[in-house]
Amino acid sequence: MDGELTEVAEFLVGHAPFRELPRPLLAALIRRSTLRYVRRGTRILSVGEPNEVMYVLRSGAVDITDGDGGLVERSDPGTSFGMSTLVERAPSRYDFTAIEDSLLLVVPEEAFRHTCARDPAFESFYTSAHAARLRRAVGTLHVADRGGAVLRTTLGDLVRRPPVAVSPATSVRAAAQLMVRERVSSVLVIDGERLAGIVTDRDLRSRVVAAGLDHEEPVVGVMTPQPVTAHADALAFEALMEMVDRTIHHLPVVDTAGRVTGLVSSTDLMRLEHNNPVYLVADLARARDLPALAELATRIPVILEQLVAEDATARDMGRVVTALGDALERRLLTMAEEELGPPPVPYCWVVLGSQARHEQGLASDQDNALVLSDEAGPEHDAYFAELAARVSAGLEACGYPPCPGEVMATNPRWRATLSTWREHFATWIDTPEPEAVLNGSIFFDLRPLHGDARLVEGLRADVLARTRRGGLFVAYLAQHAVERRPPIGFFRGLVLEKEGRHRDTLDLKSGGTAAVVELARVHALLNGRSEVNTHARLGAAVDAGSLSPGLGAELQDALEFVAYLRLRHQGRAVRAGREPDNFVDPGDLTDFELRHLRDAFRIVRSAQQALGQRLPLGSLS
Amino acid sequence: MTPSLPWRRRPKPPATPVRDLELLAVDLETTGLDPARHEILSIGVVPVRGDTIELGGARQYAVRPVRPGGVGDSATVHGITDDAAAAAAPIAEVLPGVLAELDGRVLLAHHAAIEVGFLAAAGRRGSLEVPELTVVDTLRLQRRVLQRARPFGHHTEGELSLASARRHLGLPRYRAHDALTDALACAELYLAQVAALSGGADLTLRDLLR
Numbered sequence: 001m002d003g004e005l006t007e008v009a010e011f012l013v014g015h016a017p018f019r020e021l022p023r024p025l026l027a028a029l030i031r032r033s034t035l036r037y038v039r040r041g042t043r044i045l046s047v048g049e050p051n052e053v054m055y056v057l058r059s060g061a062v063d064i065t066d067g068d069g070g071l072v073e074r075s076d077p078g079t080s081f082g083m084s085t086l087v088e089r090a091p092s093r094y095d096f097t098a099i100e101d102s103l104l105l106v107v108p109e110e111a112f113r114h115t116c117a118r119d120p121a122f123e124s125f126y127t128s129a130h131a132a133r134l135r136r137a138v139g140t141l142h143v144a145d146r147g148g149a150v151l152r153t154t155l156g157d158l159v160r161r162p163p164v165a166v167s168p169a170t171s172v173r174a175a176a177q178l179m180v181r182e183r184v185s186s187v188l189v190i191d192g193e194r195l196a197g198i199v200t201d202r203d204l205r206s207r208v209v210a211a212g213l214d215h216e217e218p219v220v221g222v223m224t225p226q227p228v229t230a231h232a233d234a235l236a237f238e239a240l241m242e243m244v245d246r247t248i249h250h251l252p253v254v255d256t257a258g259r260v261t262g263l264v265s266s267t268d269l270m271r272l273e274h275n276n277p278v279y280l281v282a283d284l285a286r287a288r289d290l291p292a293l294a295e296l297a298t299r300i301p302v303i304l305e306q307l308v309a310e311d312a313t314a315r316d317m318g319r320v321v322t323a324l325g326d327a328l329e330r331r332l333l334t335m336a337e338e339e340l341g342p343p344p345v346p347y348c349w350v351v352l353g354s355q356a357r358h359e360q361g362l363a364s365d366q367d368n369a370l371v372l373s374d375e376a377g378p379e380h381d382a383y384f385a386e387l388a389a390r391v392s393a394g395l396e397a398c399g400y401p402p403c404p405g406e407v408m409a410t411n412p413r414w415r416a417t418l419s420t421w422r423e424h425f426a427t428w429i430d431t432p433e434p435e436a437v438l439n440g441s442i443f444f445d446l447r448p449l450h451g452d453a454r455l456v457e458g459l460r461a462d463v464l465a466r467t468r469r470g471g472l473f474v475a476y477l478a479q480h481a482v483e484r485r486p487p488i489g490f491f492r493g494l495v496l497e498k499e500g501r502h503r504d505t506l507d508l509k510s511g512g513t514a515a516v517v518e519l520a521r522v523h524a525l526l527n528g529r530s531e532v533n534t535h536a537r538l539g540a541a542v543d544a545g546s547l548s549p550g551l552g553a554e555l556q557d558a559l560e561f562v563a564y565l566r567l568r569h570q571g572r573a574v575r576a577g578r579e580p581d582n583f584v585d586p587g588d589l590t591d592f593e594l595r596h597l598r599d600a601f602r603i604v605r606s607a608q609q610a611l612g613q614r615l616p617l618g619s620l621s
Numbered sequence: 622m623t624p625s626l627p628w629r630r631r632p633k634p635p636a637t638p639v640r641d642l643e644l645l646a647v648d649l650e651t652t653g654l655d656p657a658r659h660e661i662l663s664i665g666v667v668p669v670r671g672d673t674i675e676l677g678g679a680r681q682y683a684v685r686p687v688r689p690g691g692v693g694d695s696a697t698v699h700g701i702t703d704d705a706a707a708a709a710a711p712i713a714e715v716l717p718g719v720l721a722e723l724d725g726r727v728l729l730a731h732h733a734a735i736e737v738g739f740l741a742a743a744g745r746r747g748s749l750e751v752p753e754l755t756v757v758d759t760l761r762l763q764r765r766v767l768q769r770a771r772p773f774g775h776h777t778e779g780e781l782s783l784a785s786a787r788r789h790l791g792l793p794r795y796r797a798h799d800a801l802t803d804a805l806a807c808a809e810l811y812l813a814q815v816a817a818l819s820g821g822a823d824l825t826l827r828d829l830l831r
Contacts, residue, residue: 005679007795007802035674037812059793077793101791101816103809106673587794 015078017125032111044096051085060102061592100591156232159262168220197223284327297398301574314563318359332394346373348451356447362570362580370409432473468528481518486511486601502583509582512562558600635827644669644729646808656742660686665800681801683709733758762814
């Protein structure tokens, strides 16, 4: 006779603190426990009630609320609750309510204490989990703070005081004295309301003292003119990226009207947080060679997992994963340039698709292209072909598979001069064929990553001027966007994949995230908007009046929810050593999540219907 | 002489409220589906008291088949190999313990005809008296759960399987298929079914036997 309850044990070891618990202790704990099933709406335990057990949510969902009804935590399977009463030996501080039909593992007090007494890590997990929940309950720790400071903080939040500024005519000496008085390491030079330049400690050292310049000279002669600025609503993380990339330490912050509101330094940002992706960005930018880069790239899934654990939004996770991918790709480009010598003609390396939209996940392919200056002749192609080959091989070594459709700069078709690119776009837009439009649609999400960005900016403006007129091209794109059916049935159920490798799973991409991406793209092109990020495009579509504010907001929520599930699914796959994909097993989702997923898909469907009614798509088929 | 077991407790009357019921979820792994020809390889039992599954009482008994031919192809279903089966105790030694656990309890199983048929056949072969059992079948309960959802709908055999029934009620998916896991799966399904069928009212044993 034996009785190892494998499924219960396997379930528990998937969650802290059971993961680290020695197997005999775990088996003993299970043996002393019971299982209970409660219906949705059941109050499991109320504030002020005595309690002698700890619960572990086996399936379903339970809300933990404080005495005033404020939500302290929404428990997923694997979450323990009720232990506060055991830790404090006091009546419950919280209400616990099943918001789904839930199966509960009930650990009696004596089993809980028995395990605590034998495993200090188990005990400290619960005392600190209890403390954390308490902090949340009393409001000292907001949910928003859990996403990591650098991801949650905008530059506007960091600016504590107006900028220390001088006019261009101020003498170098007076500027230096002001810096001493204000204890700052840089001063902005402002002409009227316009930012003219910046003077740093280093400028005073190299351009004044070392050069023997007269201290009465005006600062305009020693400042760095037209410094890089950042918007007040940029994330601290993005600003830090920019600074690492350009090796600068000060960044003036401007508001939407372009007025300078303050200055942030790299130390301000670094101080925000120690354990964050920023250091990885810095390491990527400094990596010596490809093996070092590939080694660093293995940390990207770890960071994603951490972000999921910290409850970051999918939108922020997409930004972070993209920023890391960008840093890696930029380093590959500079390494290639170091080895191949400077480019013979100006070029711009552009990224396409999800990376361009700042929505990269873990299963992202390489999608890139080269825009060469029109000076480029056939004799220059060898250089760029080699550049593209190196970057592509490097990306592959770092875990980014080549694009199956060969939308990569290694493909001679997508390594072309600006004029040739104009011809490509003109063909897609003016004489569209359904197939060509589909294949070309990825090029409408593009972003310059490295090299001369001006090459691409002019191109983008031309393209938008053409698509704005709508016409057959946009109609084809819209038709495709509308045909991506979300996986919901005629009534309310979710529709699972019927065959193949992904049988009985839900495709979160095709009728989910990808459908929203395509809808947003059609709206952006119709309105001639240059935004590339899907959330930004939806916002712009609402501003332009082509999407109702209600539907726009719902679509953003739907995208956020589906994208979050997708990123979490991918993070788990990588942790389990599987290839990340877009197919989630509904058994891995809580009922709560499944219900929201149905709502999200329904919203996508209504947005598709709304677009379908606006455009004469029927005439295409 | 037929050895009789010391039955101390009588089964509960049909009017017993479900919250006072004591049940034993039972699942058998067998060499086939026919109690006359096939044999038991293992028995998983999980006690249920009212609305609570008592994990401490969960047991799995391995059984050594007596007839030649071994576990045969059935090993592909339950993973019990001939070697493992040979190391186990014969049914004559295992059965009395299982019947003692059923004493005063309702037998709970998914598609209970198999469990009842095999236990009765094993009792006959071992000249052990198997008492009249009160049986609750989660497969039959599931038919009623589905009828509530779709009063005029038709449900397929597939929807009544243990795995599908669990999925329908939002219970986690189990990967292992040994007797103990399936007995536990059946016990959990029972709790969910009772919750779904009661609709807030107190059910009695009679309601589950319909």
